[in-house]
Amino acid sequence: MAKRAPGIFAPVGRGRGGVKVPHRKNTRDLAVVRMEPAPEQVVLPMQQHIGAPCQPTVQVGDTVKVGQVIGDTDKFVSAPIHASVSGTVTAIKDTVLANGRLAPAVTIESDGEMTEFEGIEPPTVNDTADFCKAIRASGLVGLGGAGFPSHVKFTLKPDVHVDTLVINAAECEPYITVDYREMIDHTEAVIEGIEKTQEYMHIPNAVIAVEDNKPDAIAALKKCADTHGDGSIKVVQLPSRYPQGAEKMIVLSATGRKIPFGKLPADVGCIVMNVASTAFVGRYLETGKPLVSRSLTVDGSAITNPQNVRVPIGTNLNELINFCGGFKGEVDKVLAGGPMMGTALVNTDVPILKSYNAVLAFQKGALREKPDNDCFRCGRCSQVCPMGLMPTNIMRSVKAHDVDGLQKSGVVACMQCGSCAYACPAGRPLVQYLVLAKDILKEEAMKK
Amino acid sequence: MSDNALIQKIKPTVTASPHIKSHATSQRMMLDVIIALIPALAASVYVFGPRVLLVEGISVASCMLFEYVARKIMGRHNTLGDLSAVVTGLLLAFNLPSGIPLWMVPIGAFVAIVVVKQFFGGIGQNFVNPALMGRIILMVSFAGAMTTWPEVYNWHAPAVDAISSATPLAVLKAGGELPSLTEMLLGLRPGCLGETCAVALLLGGVYLLVRRVISPTIPLAFIGTVAVFMAIAGPQDAMPLGRVDFVLYNLLGGGLLIGAIFMATDYSTCPLTFKGKIIYGIGCGLVASLIRYFGNYNEGVSFGIILMNLLVPHIDNLTKLKPFGYQKPPKEKKAKEAEAK
Incomplete structure (x- = not known):
């Protein structure tokens, strides 16, 4: 999935936004x-x-x-x-x-x-219902940071058909290397987990999406995926661009499917799982250790x-x-x-x-602080927003308490990835304004 | 708990995420604009002589003074540090003839900084380009002084009062001897002090593009529109030159380049989105061309930009970005029809 960086010839409103953050994966070579x-x-x-x-x-x-x-x-x-x-x-x-x-x-x-x-003891799993039950019993929640109970993702409405399991191994945040270590140290468990999930959930395809700053992990996964199974597991290399690991972004990058506004991955036939969670599933089905x-x-x-x-x-x-x-x-x-x-x-x-x-x-002093300036409408926040929002406009609406404007702005889709505030030259705390905007909308909804 | 000694009594700073930030700052971007203006400034000193520095100096100093005093009186924080007043000062002087009486310069600076910028809330809030508004106010107030174009400075035999009759665009309309195209490129022709040297302005433009301070959308749409318009309209009967030359003189003459590269791209007064920028650029080019071709003024770039500046809020409203995955709700009629079926 070629994705254009907003640069000289990628103007605002095209491409998918995002920012280039430093990697700083200092702990990548240290075993857990x-x-x-x-x-x-x-x-x-x-x-x-x-x-x-x-x-x-x-x-x-x-x-x-x-x-x-x-x-x-x-x-x-x-x-x-x-x-x-x-x-x-x-x-x-x-x-x-x-x-x-x-x-x-x-x-x-x-x-x-x-x-x-x-x-x-290892759970006895024969069908989808057993699988969901076992996953719930394991206490598994999304290990990537969101903490969403995993079995909920697997419990699909009857009319929803899922054909692709997307394994989120982007790990696009700087510093963090736990998923990388999981892929290197427990490659087998990752592949095992994917195969088991595919089997019990009846998902024909699986895609492991890894950012290109982890070539060793990509190589290891490819090797393991090739020697295992029927070749239904693909490993794709994504450009390192934050927030590549966000759910909607990774589905688009890995499968080319665009999740509609306010919908879930299952609506485009995908289930997204963190790679560490997948490895846990692999281990859990074998050992039963929660x-x-x-x-x-x-x-x-x-x-x-x-x-x-x-x-x-x-x-x-x-x-x-x-x-x-x-x-x-x-x-x-x-x-x-x-x-x-x-x-x-x-x-x-x-x-x-x-x-x-x-x-x-x-x-002190290790994190760059920006002088607090006024917004001068450079538009970089809109340029980098992966959700296609216009943070500077939302900030103005919040200041003016313009509920109508906020409703039209689509701010509910904001996932607080922080790309806007990262890029803002004036150092505006945009994420705070976006969260405030969502709170205002919630308040208004309560009033009604 | 083991080893409690290792844990310091810490009082961490708590802020909202993200906790790391990019390199870009307002100051750096404004500094980039200033750097991009230096070639044109140097060229201007060469073309029009040392008086250019005097005009520039007074313009920048008065802009900074007005910015400081206005913020002080309004009880707002000092914003000299963001360098935007320096940029305004430089650009204002670029739009004045080098022979302008010096006492007029601060009047332009007052209009730009106090009336246009600070009255409306400071940086980011001005509704039109401050420097251009300053120029236009001076233009309508002191039409004589603002259209007295000094001759190209002769460094071997300085003659302070050498006054030329007309800029190339005026010559196009009224007839007379045009400077050669090479002279137009190098800026060896009468005009506002910063607008003449096309090479220096383009150099600055490339620098801004490389530093990603501006995107090429607006300049290309602007200049392209003028080129297309002039190519279609063609030289008027009295003009002794071909269609291609006519277009070239129009592109290099007047303030088109400085306007398209430095003035129309002013963040506060241009649309946020790509679509909006295209509409805005074409609008600027169209208005400027119409004034140049049909109007009494020889120059229409300032008016083109100011007019489109005023339309920016509307352009922005019409060209808002659609959120990721946004689908147009089906139109009511069609929805009803679908229901009926």
Whole structure:
């Protein structure tokens, strides 16, 4: 899919926008390190996904083992929470999450044994329904950062026909290398996961979409895909251009299909899955081990030993940073997630959730700040917006509280990728305005 | 928790994403425009003599002064740092004859910075190009001084008061001796002090394109429209030259190049989208051509740009981008018909 960069001869309104961000994949060659010894305590919030929160299924004083369900709900859009260490439940109380919200959480004091739960066994999967059930039971949510429960994607309406599985391995955010490591270290599991998903979901084609800054991963996947199976798995190389990994962008780049405004990938016959999630599916169907740990990239100028670490979910962020040698220098910003879309943390005393793929810490002066100038309508924000929005106009509408204008602007399609604010020469906080615009629209909708 | 000593008591900065930013800044873009204007400035000094520097200096200084004072009086933050006042000052002087009485220059600067720009909210809010409006106000207020064109400066025997009768475009209409096309390219002809040297202006334009400060859409649409119009209209009866020459003189004469490359592409007063820019560029070219061909003025570029500047909000409204995957809702009639079936 040739995609033209907005340059001299690619004027505004053509092409797909996006920006060239620095790669800074410093940790790409470091193997993933398991966090040893396991933390003495984990805090497992009951909401680590988009959807309904879970209810704790254990009580204070209960003894739990690794992989045992400790929180679940009968709501559909949700995913159960499993104990990530073995030990005793010491508290069930509200805890502060990285985004500043309070959520009920189960605290487990580790016994240091990491004993596995006896009930763990490979799920028996015969058809699509079994598959969806098994995926829900595994507690899997999108590991790319969104945290959307995976089984929901697989549960299709009867009239929807899906013919292509798109594996999102773009990893377009700077610094983050966990997906890259997954592709290099667990190539087999990735391919296995794809094949199983194809088999049970009856999807004839699969496309693994990788950005061209990861040639080793592309080669490894190609080799493995060729030796395996019937050749229905294709590996495509995409240009490195942020936000290549956004759902609508990756479907367009990998298949040439354009998802209509307000629709989902399934509407154009695609299911999109993160590559790490796929590898997890491959492993889960073989072992039955639920999602109790995940890899994170710990990097940035304020981290002493940048590396990729596999940690039990619920580990305190401070402990992870300590494991990487602690902070160095004067810390200015700590991010959960990548530098383009990650959240700046107020404090680091928070548990690690299923959806975190990176923790980045930066020293003062490491991140370029722009002088705060007035917008002079250069139009670069519209030029780079992958969704074809006009952020400067939306900003004006927000300032004027022009609800009608906002409704027509299509701002609901904004995914906060940050391309506009990245490119803005005047340093306007455009993402903030876009989020504000969405809030205004939500408020108006409530009024009616 | 182990090793608590490693964790500093930190108070992180919290901001909205994204946390990394591109290199582009307003200052850098304005600086690029200033750099792009330097060849034309140098050429101008060569063509019209040292007085050019005086006019430029006064224009830039008064623009910066007005910007500073106006912001101060209005109680707004100082915006001298974004360099836009410097660009306005340079461009305003480029649109004046080098022999203009010096006291007139600050009047143009006042109109440009205070009336057009700051009264409407500063950078990005001006409804027309400030420098051009400054020029037009001076033009209608002091028609004599603004149309007195000094002769090309003779560096061997400076003669301060050498006054030429007419610019090439005026000669085209009224008859007389035209400068050669080479002289037109090099700018050795009477005119506003910055508009004459086509080579220097094109050089600046290429620099802006390479630095991606401007896109080629507007200049190409603008110049192309003038070329097509003049080619179709052809030389009027009295003109002693062929169709091709007529087009070339029109492209190189007057302020077309400086207008198309530096003035019409002013961000605040041009449309945001590609389609909008095409419409705007063609409009500028059409109005300028009509005035040149049929009007009493010999020069129509300023009016063409100003007129289209005023239409920009409407062009922008008509050429909004469609969100990704946007599908036109079916028209009501057709929808009803479909239902009926």
